[in-house]
Amino acid sequence: MSISVQEAADTQVRGLVRRFGPTAVLDGLNLEIPAGSFIALLGRSGSGKTTLLRTLAGLDVAEQGVVVLPPRRAVVFQEPRLMPWKRVWENVALGLPEADARARAEQALREVELSHRMDAWPLTLSGGEAQRAGLARALVRDPDLLLLDEPFAALDALTRLRMQALVAALWARHGMAALLVTHDVDEALLLADHAVVLQRGRIGLQLRIDLPRPRRHGSPEFAALRSELLGSLGLTAEEAA
Amino acid sequence: MSEPVMNVAVGGAWRRVPLGVQGRLAIPRAALRRAVTPIGLLVAWQAASSVGLLPPRIMPAPLTVLAAARDLLASGALIHHLAVSLLRVTVGLGIAILTGTVLALVAGLSRLGEDLVDPALQMARTLPFLALVPLFILWFGIGETPKVALVALGATFPIYLNLFAGIRGADPKLVEVASTLGLSRSGLIRHVILPAALPNFLTGLRYAIGIAWLSLVVGEQINADSGIGYLMMDARDFLRTDIIMVGLAVYALLGLVSDQAVRGLERTALAWRPAARLGR
Numbered sequence: 001m002s003i004s005v006q007e008a009a010d011t012q013v014r015g016l017v018r019r020f021g022p023t024a025v026l027d028g029l030n031l032e033i034p035a036g037s038f039i040a041l042l043g044r045s046g047s048g049k050t051t052l053l054r055t056l057a058g059l060d061v062a063e064q065g066v067v068v069l070p071p072r073r074a075v076v077f078q079e080p081r082l083m084p085w086k087r088v089w090e091n092v093a094l095g096l097p098e099a100d101a102r103a104r105a106e107q108a109l110r111e112v113e114l115s116h117r118m119d120a121w122p123l124t125l126s127g128g129e130a131q132r133a134g135l136a137r138a139l140v141r142d143p144d145l146l147l148l149d150e151p152f153a154a155l156d157a158l159t160r161l162r163m164q165a166l167v168a169a170l171w172a173r174h175g176m177a178a179l180l181v182t183h184d185v186d187e188a189l190l191l192a193d194h195a196v197v198l199q200r201g202r203i204g205l206q207l208r209i210d211l212p213r214p215r216r217h218g219s220p221e222f223a224a225l226r227s228e229l230l231g232s233l234g235l236t237a238e239e240a241a
Numbered sequence: 242m243s244e245p246v247m248n249v250a251v252g253g254a255w256r257r258v259p260l261g262v263q264g265r266l267a268i269p270r271a272a273l274r275r276a277v278t279p280i281g282l283l284v285a286w287q288a289a290s291s292v293g294l295l296p297p298r299i300m301p302a303p304l305t306v307l308a309a310a311r312d313l314l315a316s317g318a319l320i321h322h323l324a325v326s327l328l329r330v331t332v333g334l335g336i337a338i339l340t341g342t343v344l345a346l347v348a349g350l351s352r353l354g355e356d357l358v359d360p361a362l363q364m365a366r367t368l369p370f371l372a373l374v375p376l377f378i379l380w381f382g383i384g385e386t387p388k389v390a391l392v393a394l395g396a397t398f399p400i401y402l403n404l405f406a407g408i409r410g411a412d413p414k415l416v417e418v419a420s421t422l423g424l425s426r427s428g429l430i431r432h433v434i435l436p437a438a439l440p441n442f443l444t445g446l447r448y449a450i451g452i453a454w455l456s457l458v459v460g461e462q463i464n465a466d467s468g469i470g471y472l473m474m475d476a477r478d479f480l481r482t483d484i485i486m487v488g489l490a491v492y493a494l495l496g497l498v499s500d501q502a503v504r505g506l507e508r509t510a511l512a513w514r515p516a517a518r519l520g521r
Contacts, residue, residue, distance in 0.1 A: 057421055075421045081414050085436040085513045094432060095422035121513040137422070 003061060006068045009035045011056065011145055011177060016065035018051055025051050026062065027201030035070065035144065038171055038178045040188030043198030044233060049181045052198070053149050056179065070144030070177070074137075078150045080130035082122035082137075089118040092137045108140035109133070112166060128159035132166070139170065146171070148180040152187065164190055168214065185229045189222055190215050197232045205232040301483040306490070309483035318472070323491065325467040326457060329385065330495075333392025334453045338446070340393070341400025348401075349408030349438070350430065359405070366398045371459050378464060388460035388468075395456040399448035407441025408434055440514070443507050450499045454492060 011033035018026040025048040033039050043049045054060035055067065057075045082091045092108055093101035109115040112132040122130060131151060138146055148167070152160040168191055171178050182188055188195045189209055197205040207229060211221055230236065283303055289295045290302030297305065313319035344362065347354035373394070377387040411434045419429045461470020469488050476484035 059417055059420065073421075075418075077414070077418070079414065081418045083415060083418075083433060083436065085439070085511075086432070094419075095424050095428065123513065123515050141422075 003064060004066045006066070007071055008068045009070055009144065010068070011070060011179075012066070012068040013052070013056070014066040014068075016052070016055065016062050016067065018048070018055065018060070018062040024201050026055075029065070029198075029202050031196065031203055033145065033177050033179055035177050036175050037194060038180070038192045040180045040182055040192035040195045041198065042182060042185065042188055042195060042229065042233060045183065047198040048201060049183075049198055050149060053147050053179060053181050056145070057147050072141055072143045073145045073147060074139070074141045074143035075147045075149065076131075076134050076138050076151045078153050080122070080125075080127075080134040082125075082130060082133055084122050086122070087118070088114070088120050088122060088125070088133050091122060091133060092118075092140050094137070096140065104140050105136070108136040111139060111170060112136045126159075127155055128163065131155060131159075131163060135163075135167070135170070139174070142174075143176050146176050146178040148178060148182075150181055150183070153183075160187075165214070167191060172213070185226055185233070186217060188229065189225055190217075195225075195229055197229065199232070205229075298480060298482060301486060305483045306486040309481070310487045310490070313472075313484065313487060319487070319491070322467055322469050322472045326461065326469045327495075329388050329460070329468065330392055330453050330457050333389045333456070334396050334449065336389070336393035337396030337449055337453070338400055341397045341445070341449070342404060342442075344397075345401045345404035345408060349405045350434070362398070362401055366402070370395045370398075371456065374459065374463060383464040388457065388465065391460045392453045392456045395452040396449035399445045399452060400442070401445075403441040403445025403448070404438055407438030410441070411437035440507075440511055443503060443510065446506075447500060447503045450503060451496065454496050454499075458492065 011031075013029060013031040016026050016029040016031075017024060025046075029048075029052065031039075031052070041049050041052065051060055053075075055062050056069065057073065059075075082088070083094065086094065089102060089105040089109065092105035096104060106115055106118055109118050112135050114129060114132045114136060117125060117129060117133075122133065125133065131154075134151070151167075152163050155163060164187060167178075171191075178192075180188070180191060189211070193209055195205075195207045195209055196203045197207075199205070205228075207225065209225060211219070211225075215222065227236070286295070286300075287303045290297070290300070290305075295302070301309075310319070344358050348358040348362075349355070370391070374387070374391065377390055381387040381390060415433050415437065416429065419433045424432060457468070458470055461468040462474050465471040465474070469491050473485045473488035476482075476488070
């Protein structure tokens with residue numbers, strides 16, 4: 001048995017196994033991310049959310065299973081992970097063909113409302129600005145699959161709300177598939193059209209989120225989905241409030 | 242020097258300005274205060290010499306040293322010896338930078354390279370390299386080669402050690418980013434690993450320059466017929482302490498100037514670092 005990686009428009013994971021020592025973090029996991037869909041991946045810490053994302057990003061090699069990926073993928077990490085010695089636009093353009101790199105970087109930075117800082121050094125950016133630069137760096141590659149590894153977790157509450165709205169708008173405009181790893185149930189309900197919960201190395205719960213966009217906290221449907229998701233994470237709505 | 246300071250933007254750059262004197266000429270005043278002690282010492286020295294407290298054979302007066310410097314400049318001797326010394330250090334340091342960089346790249350970028358290069362260098366580095374002078378004279382004679390070789394040998398280690406550490410210290414998270422961006426191995430080295438190692442390289446360069454001057458002093462005081470060190474040893478034979486003092490002053494100035502040059506290089510090359518903006 002070994003890992004096999006193939007290319008197709010829809011992302012698919014079948015029978016994925018990844019062990020760290022004796023414990024299988026991913027244990028025969030199956031997941032489908034159809035082109036254009038937005039999946040939120042939830043789970044308790046240590047449940048393998050990030051391991052799965054890293055497998056799809058090509059940063060982690062699983063022991064067994066089949067991984068089918070679209071050709072263009074991009075990752076936004078929890079920390080912005082910008083090269084501090086490259087200006088913002090150079091970070092965004094890193095790895096692009098040089099001919100029109102700056103113009104493409106500027107276009108992507110405009111989409112995340114950061115074009116006014118394109119010549120700045122990354123260490124002079126605020127946390128939200130740096131994360132938007134990271135988002136632009138992913139967008140500029142025109143990905144078929146956007147992998148988001150808790151990209152808002154380190155931001156303050158207000159900045160997080162703005163970033164979530166920005167990601168929702170960008171996803172609607174570009175129509176790429178997105179996988180959002182998060183531990184924030186509200187965030188999942190706000191952004192995704194499917195929420196999946198990792199349990200014991202597999203997808204334990206798959207929940208369709210059919211709320212109209214843009215979404216609001218507090219509607220009855222929202223609350224119902226919220227308690228269902230929280231329940232699958234082993235929490236009650238009261239505990240999470 | 243622990244007065245309260247705050248960071249204030251002056252002309253687009255951040256400066257640390259003592260609280261309470263913002264807007265006024267705080268920095269020159271501090272510089273003035275810091276100059277008091279050295280200038281006071283010079284004046285006291287001159288006074289002690291003038292009244293005969295310091296015998297000129299032991300310690301010539303500052304004005305005597307100045308006069309000696311003027312004579313050496315006028316005769317062209319100082320320029321000649323200075324040029325020889327500068328050339329030795331430049332060539333030796335150039336060899337050291339090249340060797341240290343190549344070795345650090347080989348050892349830093351591949352495990353095989355590390356196994357082949359690092360143990361030998363770590364062993365060689367523990368040897369006090371100035372102890373090699375007698376051997377170098379036997380090998381290379383008494384011309385330029387042993388002096389340049391001594392400078393090159395001594396200055397190679399700090400370049401190698403710091404650059405190697407910098408390469409290995411590159412943030413693995415940024416290396417991961419490079420891989421998700423589809424960078425090739427050469428792209429990774431060029432855009433991530435080498436820039437990450439640059440601050441360490443420049444630290445190594447500063448150490449290397451210090452060691453280069455030190456090696457030169459030693460090299461020039463043994464079997465030399467030119468250079469600042471020779472000028473000083475020659476002066477010793479004629480009990481010319483004033484010329485020896487001129488030589489010391491020249492060495493000090495050269496060290497200062499080269500250190501400032503590297504600091505300037507750091508400010509340009511590491512402009513992205515907030516610390517570089519503080520002017521430290």
